[in-house]
Amino acid sequence: MDKETNSLNPWSSQGLADYNKLFDDFGIEPFVTNSDLNYHRYMRRGIVFGQRNFGPIENAIKTKTRFSVLDGFMPSGKSHIGHKMVMDQIIWYQKQGAEVFVGIADMEAYAVRNFSWEKCKKIGIDEYIISLIALGLKPEKTLLYFQSALQPVKDLAFELGTNVTFSELSSIYGFAGETHLSHMVSTTTQAADILLPQLEEFGGPCPVVVPAGADQDPHIRLTRGLASKMNMFYVEERNDTKSGLPYISVRGKDAVAGTLQAIQKAVLSDSSNIKSKLSKEHVDFFIENNCSESSEPFKLPESFKSLKSLIESHVQEVELSNGGYCFMEPSSTYHRFMSGLQGGKMSSSVPESHIALTDDPASGGKKVKRAKTGGRATFEEQKELGGNPDDCSVYELMYFHLSEDDKELEEIRKECVSGKRLCGTCKSEASERMTLFLKEHAEKRECARDTLSEFIIKM
Numbered sequence: 001m002d003k004e005t006n007s008l009n010p011w012s013s014q015g016l017a018d019y020n021k022l023f024d025d026f027g028i029e030p031f032v033t034n035s036d037l038n039y040h041r042y043m044r045r046g047i048v049f050g051q052r053n054f055g056p057i058e059n060a061i062k063t064k065t066r067f068s069v070l071d072g073f074m075p076s077g078k079s080h081i082g083h084k085m086v087m088d089q090i091i092w093y094q095k096q097g098a099e100v101f102v103g104i105a106d107m108e109a110y111a112v113r114n115f116s117w118e119k120c121k122k123i124g125i126d127e128y129i130i131s132l133i134a135l136g137l138k139p140e141k142t143l144l145y146f147q148s149a150l151q152p153v154k155d156l157a158f159e160l161g162t163n164v165t166f167s168e169l170s171s172i173y174g175f176a177g178e179t180h181l182s183h184m185v186s187t188t189t190q191a192a193d194i195l196l197p198q199l200e201e202f203g204g205p206c207p208v209v210v211p212a213g214a215d216q217d218p219h220i221r222l223t224r225g226l227a228s229k230m231n232m233f234y235v236e237e238r239n240d241t242k243s244g245l246p247y248i249s250v251r252g253k254d255a256v257a258g259t260l261q262a263i264q265k266a267v268l269s270d271s272s273n274i275k276s277k278l279s280k281e282h283v284d285f286f287i288e289n290n291c292s293e294s295s296e297p298f299k300l301p302e303s304f305k306s307l308k309s310l311i312e313s314h315v316q317e318v319e320l321s322n323g324g325y326c327f328m329e330p331s332s333t334y335h336r337f338m339s340g341l342q343g344g345k346m347s348s349s350v351p352e353s354h355i356a357l358t359d360d361p362a363s364g365g366k367k368v369k370r371a372k373t374g375g376r377a378t379f380e381e382q383k384e385l386g387g388n389p390d391d392c393s394v395y396e397l398m399y400f401h402l403s404e405d406d407k408e409l410e411e412i413r414k415e416c417v418s419g420k421r422l423c424g425t426c427k428s429e430a431s432e433r434m435t436l437f438l439k440e441h442a443e444k445r446e447c448a449r450d451t452l453s454e455f456i457i458k459m
Contacts, residue, residue, distance in 0.1 A: 022050060022214055022334070026221070031333060037061060040092040041404060042085065042335055048211070050334035052220060056207035057331050061096045067207040068197035069093035070330075072103035072147075072190070075123035076113050077348035078356040079131050081401055082338050089211035089333075091136045099203070100142040103193045104128060104459075107147040111182035117148065121459060125452075131357045133451060134444035143202075145458035147189055152199055157185070157192035163229040164188055164222070172218045191223040194330050205316055209331045220332045227327035232259065232319045235312050238284075248308050250315060251282040256322045266314040274307065285311060338400055341371040341393050355434065357441060365435035368394065368427060374416070375423035386419040394426045402433040 022028045028050040033039050037058065042048045060067035071090055073083065094100050106120035115123075129144055147153055169175045169184055198205045210220060228234070232255045239246050252260055264276050264283045275286045287304060319326040340346040340353030347353050355364045374392030376382040389395040395416065403409050415421035 022217070026217060028052060028214070028217065028334060037096075040089060041406070042089065042400075043333075044406065045399065045409075046336075047085075047400060048089075048333050048335045050214065051332065052224070053329060053331040054209070054333060055331075056328070057209045060207050064097055066203065067098055067209070068101060068203075069098040069209050069211070070101040070103070070194055070197055071210060071212070072105045072193055073124070073128040074105040074109050074112070075120045075128065076109055076115070077123070077127075078351075078354075078358065079127040080346065080348060080354040080356045081397075082346050082354060083128070084131075084135065084357060085335055085338070085400065086211055086213075087132045087135050087137075089335075090132070093209065093211075094138060094142070098141075098209075099197060100137065101193075101197050101202075102129075102132065102137075102142075102144050103150075103153070103196075104144075104146045105186075105190070105193070107189050108186040110148075111180075111186045120148075121146065124459075127358065129452075129455075129457070130445050130448050131441070133448035133455070134441055139451070139454040139456070143456050143458070147193065149458045150196075152201065153189065153192045153196055156195060156199065157189040160188045160191050160195075160226050160230065161185070163226055168222075172222055187219065187222060188226075190219045191226050194219070194223045195227060195325075195327055198325070198327050200320065204320065205326050205328050207328060207331060209333065211333045211335065213337055214334045217332070217334065220330065224329045227329045230325050230327055232256070232322070232324040232326070233263075233315050235308065235315055237308065245286075246304060247284050247286045248304075248311055249282050249284045250311060259318050259322055262318045263311070263314050266318070267311055270310060270314075271307065338396060339393055341367055343372045343393070355438075357438075358445075359438055361435045361438040361442065364438045365431040368397065368431040368434050371397070371427070373423040373426070379422070382422055383419045387416040387421070387423065389413050389416045392416075392423075392426075394423070394430050397430050397434065398426075402430055402437070 023030065029052065031043065031046075031048050031051045031054065033043055040048075057067055059065075069090055071086055073079070073086070090100060090102065104120070104124035106115075106117065106124060109115045109120050110117065124146060145153075164187075166175070166184070169187060173187065175184060194208065194210055196202060197208050210216075212220070232253060234249075234251045234253070236249050236251065237246055238249050250260065250263055260278060260281075260283045264278055267285060268274060268276060273288045275288050277284045277286075285307065287307060316326045338346050340350065341355070342352055344353065352367065352370075355367055359367070371393040373394050374388035374390065376385055376387065389412075395412070398412065399409060403412075412421065412426070416426070
């Protein structure tokens with residue numbers, strides 16, 4: 001977060017100091033778990049802390065209906081355990097039934113990092129795709145692609161660009177007069193990535209979730225706005241100014257002639273207790289028993305929610321049959337950043353701040369042993385005052401990556417705070433686990449290379 005402009009910058013090296021400000025300043029909502037799903041540990045532990053419109057994703061998982069997960073990686077350097085957080089979530093969503101779309105943002109890397117196309121391709125395959133497969137990604141219902149090689153992304157990015165102004169990009173991203181055109185175009189390419197699963201050739205409209213760090217929220221906000229702008233119709237809940245009773249209005253935006261009439265006819269043919277009113281630019285629908293006068297306080301019936309769902313389905317059918325997109329606004333979740341092993345921000349450009357997924361296992365283990373802890377200055381102080389796991393890179397490694405057992409983590413935390421557990425013990429255990437993980441991951445990466453041909457990869 002930029003301290004002066006209070007904006008989020010997807011390309012900045014600055015970290016976020018106050019996650020709570022994201023709720024107030026940008027409208028991100030808290031991520032709340034319930035007992036209905038077997039959530040990933042990031043979600044259980046509050047590492048995934050925020051969301052936009054996650055309800056349709058939860059519903060799709062519960063009802064086993066179609067949904068997609070979309071994410072991307074800019075091939076700018078080594079993939080590390082911070083990137084692993086996104087990879088882990090992609091794989092979790094795939095296990096929940098999601099179609100998987102993963103884009104290598106080579107056009108963004110070319111525009112923002114000035115990398116050659118050849119370098120982007122090599123890093124994208126060797127650092128990201130190979131590790132993602134090694135972590136457990138399956139080829140079924142999976143598309144891996146480079147932005148520059150997928151024509152639908154480039155075509156859609158061009159169309160989206162007609163609905164984006166420089167002033168809007170300046171507001172969202174902080175672009176100024178010196179920002180070059182290709183950098184700006186990369187933002188609509190990102191939006192095209194996010195909307196890709198909903199194109200007709202990939203299955204049409206469906207809920208799409210993007211798991212991301214909070215710094216990527218500008219891309220989500222831009223895309224959610226563009227999804228609405230690209231559609232022919234708005235479906236809105238409104239209240240009658242005279243009666244105060246709710247109704248649903250379908251409002252056209254440069255819609256094809258006759259489409260509002262088609263929507264009206266389709267909805268009325270499916271509902272017996274619906275009244276409608278058609279005008280030039282919109283058609284309104286009312287539940288008949290909502291229109292009667294009564295002294296009883298009005299309660300929104302479940303049938304009203306069913307009516308909205310019915311209307312949305314007919315709007316989708318009509319729009320798609322007339323060459324429209326009928327995009328659903330994408331959903332997103334936001335996870336906390338890991339701190340660097342020496343404190344501060346984890347960065348691909350600072351080797352000692354991170355553990356790369358391709359690090360030598362022994363070297364990775366040594367980095368853990370040299371990592372910053374939340375321990376006291378002396379043995380005696382540690383015994384008396386206890387440690388501070390909230391300011392400890394080693395405990396953070398356990399919390400994010402090296403322990404699946406919530407009860408084990410709780411016990412480690414209690415022992416640390418009480419002074420029973422010393423930093424050397426934690427470092428030794430975490431180092432052993434990291435060394436083993438990197439050893440096994442290296443072996444799985446070799447196997448992943450042999451399975452590349454099983455995946456659809458556009459490059």
